[in-house]
Amino acid sequence: MNSPCTVSLDFRPDFSHPSAPQCAGRSLIAAIAQDAASGEVLMLGWMDEEAWNATLSTGEAHYFSRSRAKLWHKGERSGNVQKVRAIRLDCDADAVVLEVEQVGGAACHEGYRSCFFRRAELAPCAETGICCPRVFDPATVYQQGK
Numbered sequence: 001m002n003s004p005c006t007v008s009l010d011f012r013p014d015f016s017h018p019s020a021p022q023c024a025g026r027s028l029i030a031a032i033a034q035d036a037a038s039g040e041v042l043m044l045g046w047m048d049e050e051a052w053n054a055t056l057s058t059g060e061a062h063y064f065s066r067s068r069a070k071l072w073h074k075g076e077r078s079g080n081v082q083k084v085r086a087i088r089l090d091c092d093a094d095a096v097v098l099e100v101e102q103v104g105g106a107a108c109h110e111g112y113r114s115c116f117f118r119r120a121e122l123a124p125c126a127e128t129g130i131c132c133p134r135v136f137d138p139a140t141v142y143q144q145g146k
Contacts, residue, residue: 006056023046024066030094034098036086036099036100036101044115051063077141112130
């Protein structure tokens with residue numbers, strides 16, 4: 001998916017499922033962004049049908065922002081866009097994995113490469129820590145507020 005593309009009509013999430021999570025009157029599906037080269041999980045977002053269609057039409061990841069209740073083009077403010085290389089649809093059609101090229105090196109709004117930057121080891125001892133680098137200072141990038 002280096003550029004906008006058309007996928008088969010049967011390759012589509014089920015936005016009409018009665019138990020789909022809802023926000024602002026929209027049905028949502030879970031969307032996991034994964035680094036296409038390394039397999040690293042970068043973030044979990046939510047997509048509504050508009051975000052799905054925008055992702056397919058632009059080749060860049062779009063999500064539904066639950067906090068702002070609107071379409072969100074990932075990286076619209078930071079420049080850290082996600083170029084979608086492939087999409088995986090799960091067996092129930094209620095979740096997707098976006099295999100992406102993370103432009104700018106950071107997926108997390110807190111400046112880390114991954115939103116999953118906190119890690120706890122359960123064995124042999126419950127050690128916690130930061131497991132990926134901070135790529136940018138969010139106070140500088142988002143100085144206009146959230």
